[in-house]
Amino acid sequence: MxxxxxxxxxxxxxxxxxxxxxxxxxxxxxxxxxxxxxxxxxxxxxxxxxxxxxxxxxxxxxxxxxxxxxxxxxxxxxxxxxxxxxxxxxxxxxxxxxxxxxxxxxxxxxxxxxxxxxxSQNYLYDFYSYSNYSKSPAKQTILPHPLSNSFELTCKEQKALNLVIEGYMNKEIARNLNVSHRHVEKYISRLFNKFNVSNRTELVRIALNNFYSTN
Missing domain, CATH: 3.40.50.2300 (Response regulator)
Structure with a gap:
């Protein structure tokens, strides 16, 4: 619900x-x-x-x-x-x-x-499974972990990341950066790999938590 x-x-x-x-x-x-x-x-x-x-x-x-x-x-x-x-x-x-x-x-x-x-359902399943296994389960959180290592972003990657944080979709990012849609997909894919995430929501949260926004 x-x-x-x-x-x-x-x-x-x-x-x-x-x-x-x-x-x-x-x-x-x-x-x-x-x-x-x-x-x-x-x-x-x-x-x-x-x-x-x-x-x-x-x-x-x-x-x-x-x-x-x-x-x-x-x-x-x-x-x-x-x-x-x-x-x-x-x-x-x-x-x-x-x-x-x-x-x-x-x-x-x-x-x-x-x-x-x-x-969320997977998290709750894991949490209660662990709780049943141990009487003193460790505290857990649904928030992503901080990055273990910092890294540099290229100029285009940084600009693409800033636009993702602002809520822009790929077509809008391509228009703003004056590049092709395929180039934007490459930038987003590199950002996913560097931040070790699988979707834009995780990317935005971890980027903000680790001060990667330059807006």
Whole structure:
């Protein structure tokens, strides 16, 4: 089940319908207080969270989740009109799993949603398997580990990384860098290899956590 927290009823209704068309069960609330009351009764597989919320904003809500042992492992996608790099950095520093700015690609959201739910289920399976094996399990986290070694990026790789962090897709990156789509794919592939990740979400988070953004 997916929990959407957004105070725009028209947008929420449209997003709910799209997700339900792909066989997701969706619950929606327009503010954080209602969502917190719901979380006391039921835990969603994933939360889609707006930042600009009344009373308790998305940042404070995210901080609450990550500081609460009952909720800290729930994957969170921030989906908001706030598109500045500083907003992304703040959200990632508070523990969001992905950050998309409106307008966004529904295909990308569906891909991230499916991947995060699958990763979360694997994490919980591993956690409880280990807990059953050991009475004093080590603390675990769903956040990526810091890089063990620093490395240099080429000028083009750095520019491509900065644009990925800002939420640009490959076609937009190619236009900004005045290169072909194939060249962008090569840059992104090299970045995946250097940062030892398999998707853009992990790339952005680890790059920000290790101060590789030059924006």
């Amino acid at each position: 997916i929990l959407i927290i957004d105070d725009d009823p028209e947008f929420t209704r449209s997003l709910k319908l799209h997700l339900e068309e792909h066989n997701f069960i969706v619950v929606t609330f327009g503010n954080s207080w209602q969502s917190l009351n719901f979380l006391e009764k039921q835990i969603p597989a994933l939360i889609i969270l707006d930042i600009l919320l009344p009373e308790i904003d998305g940042y404070d809500f995210l901080k609450f989740l990550r500081e609460n042992k009952k909720f800290y492992y729930i994957p969170v996608i921030v989906l908001t009109a706030k598109s500045l790099v500083k907003d992304r950095i703040k959200a990632y520093s508070l523990g969001c799993n992905a950050y998309l700015s409106k307008p966004f690609s529904m295909e990308e959201l569906l891909s991230i949603t499916s991947n995060l739910i699958a990763q």
